[in-house]
Amino acid sequence: MNLFEKTIHRASIYKGAIIDLEVHDVELPDGQNSKRELIYHNGAVAVCAITPDDKIILVKQFRKACEKPLLEIPAGKLEKGEEREAAAKRELQEETGYIAEELELISEMYGSPGFSxxxxxxxxxxxxxxxxMHLDEDEFLELEYYHMxxxxxxxxxKVLEDAKTIIALQYILLNYNHYK
Known part of the structure; x- marks a missing residue:
């Protein structure tokens, strides 16, 4: 079965510093038409950091879209043209003060592929x-450390609600003995 949706028309609704929003008119695989509201984002990185005493570093920060603080692994958006691993090292140091000489890619994910x-x-x-630490001027967070x-x-x-954090921590728990 052909699952491809052909874009017939696209309209740019908003171009921002972090996201762009478009509405697409699409032709569905069965020939009917529909609309898709899409968010385009440059991408992001996240780091599950383990201290020498086996503690996971989490950051607690207010997330406006959720209207509450969330516990997350350190993360941030890619700058234009920035390599993903370099961005991960930068974000880790900016948010936690820790420097990682080497990183291991453990997963890549689309958080909400239905629209982003x-x-x-x-x-x-x-x-x-x-x-x-080198926080952005509009960034406020607290560091928290949790033993494995x-x-x-x-x-x-269900203390953790952030998808990338849950994925990273489940991966680490499954592979913990490998990382000792």
């Missing part, structure tokens, strides 16, 4: 070195 092309690359960082033994309970109790 944002692809998030998730990395693992260990063998961390201390550095300095606490992570499963947090997942079971």
């Amino acid at each position: 092309n944002e692809k998030i690359s998730i990395y693992l960082a260990k063998d961390l070195k201390n550095g300095e 033994s606490e992570i499963q309970t947090m997942l079971d109790n």
